[in-house]
């Protein structure tokens with residue numbers, strides 16, 4: 583039963599003390615593939631180094647809205663070079679986040695548009711981050727025909743919102759959020775929507791599962807996300823895992 587963590591920041595400093603040991607524990611636990619999303623240009627070489635040292639991992643390269651003031655227009659040219667590399671399977675993570683301090687929507691929108699255009703040019707899926715910005719994000723997506731769709735990472739929301747993203751060819755990245763009973767809407771969504779809309783993720787080191795708050799999240803928690811999802815859908819974890827694995831592999835062309 584192979585599992586695919588479609589969103590884990592394994593290159594972040596939180597994993598410096600034990601990254602390679604952790605990744606071998608993941609492989610032993612059936613987590614055979616893991617995607618490391620990019621956040622800013624300065625970090626891309628570190629991501630590439632982790633992909634080289636941890637077999638089975640792949641990268642996406644992109645500019646995250648949390649780093650909105652580090653990104654420079656000329657970085658977009660350099661991003662194109664990174665997207666052409668064989669270790670790169672997607673553009674991202676990119677998106678809109680109006681929940682951060684001093685969020686600059688115009689700047690975020692400009693950066694995201696440029697990255698969506700690159701996803702079209704390079705024929706790659708996109709990995710999208712969104713907080714408190716569903717309306718502007720959906721409005722922006724209407725202007726693009728994404729050839730390979732992508733993932734709306736860390737999805738939370740009702741089934742109607744999920745359906746709007748699905749119309750753009752986006753899958754929903756499902757992680758620790760569904761382990762919290764208070765996430766009733768999201769739990770209902772993941773129980774109801776077609777399974778081919780979903781991919782698994784941990785977003786480690788962020789987003790710990792219920793019962794693990796305050797701890798570093800780990801890709802080793804992915805089986806727990808799977809069994810939580812299976813319980814909510816009243817399905818067998820094995821059959822579910824098989825479909826989710828195929829969803830991720832097809833999306834990223836692996």
Ligand SMILES: [Zn+2]
Nearest residue numbers: 589619675785
């Ligand atoms: Zn992320």
